[in-house]
Amino acid sequence: MTPKEIIERLAAMPPPPQGVHHVPPVELVAMVTRMGRSLRQWKKETLADFARVSLSTVERVERAEPVGAESLDRIAEALGYERGAFTKPRIPTPREEAAAQFVEEMGHLEPVAVSPFDTHRQVRMVAASQAFLIYRPELGPAYDAQVAGLTEWMDLASMVMGPHAIGGGEPDRRRDLCNDVLAAVAEFRRRGVTVLVGIMDAPLPGMPDWKVAIITLTPKLSDPGAPKRRTILVDKRSVQPRPGYLPHLA
Known part of the structure; x- marks a missing residue:
């Protein structure tokens, strides 16, 4: 089935009896799989490799055709869901309520263009941004010191080269500082972590030019499509200043 046909079939389904456990319909699994893959900007081949299933299996799932439970479990896990998300009976x-949850989860997301940080x-x-956010949901504690080091370098860069620089902005110093930041980024790449960066417009009341730099750190082992990603979705609520925050004054 095409995506349009899948959506039409989902819309035409009668509401399931409340309080009765049901396995998610294949049409819903197809839509969730397509959406999850699209959000990660993965090709079908990438999902197949990461889920350890064949390409034809992914294609059948996305066409809402029956597929074995083991393959569905592997695809669910590859997309970040728990094992059984596509196969276990549950109360729908x-x-x-589902529509409201979807709006709540997706309504705050903003696309941000990104590219390799190099x-x-x-x-x-x-x-030059008013703030920066380092996003590292899949990096374990083993990277804490390295993330803290990158944060310190970026704080220093903001002080030296930002809109409210406090001195030390000579050309040679700025060039050396850029090299130091990129050396810290290169160390992540050496450890198999993809580092992407983008600038998000996040205007606030009284601060229409507020911009937040987004730096994402993603292990290639858990997200093999990350190096080719050129857009990410950022929750706008995560870039709001904390209560009581006052921007630096010129």
Whole structure:
């Protein structure tokens, strides 16, 4: 089935009896799989490799065709869901409640263009932003010291090259500082971590030009499609200043 046909079939389904356990319909599994893959900007081949299933299996799932439970479990896990998310019977969420949950989860997401973090220009762009956010949901504690080091370098870059620089902005110093930041980034790559960066417009009341630099750290083992990603979705609520925050004044 095409995506349009899948959506039409889902819309035409009668509401399931409340309080009765049901396995998710193949149409819903197909839509969730397509959406999860699209959000990660994975090709079908990438999902197949990561889930350890054949390409034809992924294609059948996305066409809402029956597939074995083991393959569905592997695909669910590859997309970040728990094992059994596509196969275990459960009490369905009422449609109105499910729609409200979807809006709540997706309504705050903002697309942000990103690219590999590897140029002096990108360092200067991050430093010129009003804030930066390092996003590292899949990096374990073994990376804490390294993340803290990158944070310190970016704080220093913001002080030296930001809109409210406090001194030390000579050309040679800025160039050396950019090299230091990129060396810290290169160390992540050496350990198999993809580092992407982008600038998000996040205007606030009284601060229409507020920009937040987004730096994502993603292990290639858990997200093999990350190196080719050029857009990410960022929760706008995560870039709001904490209560009581006051921007630096010129």
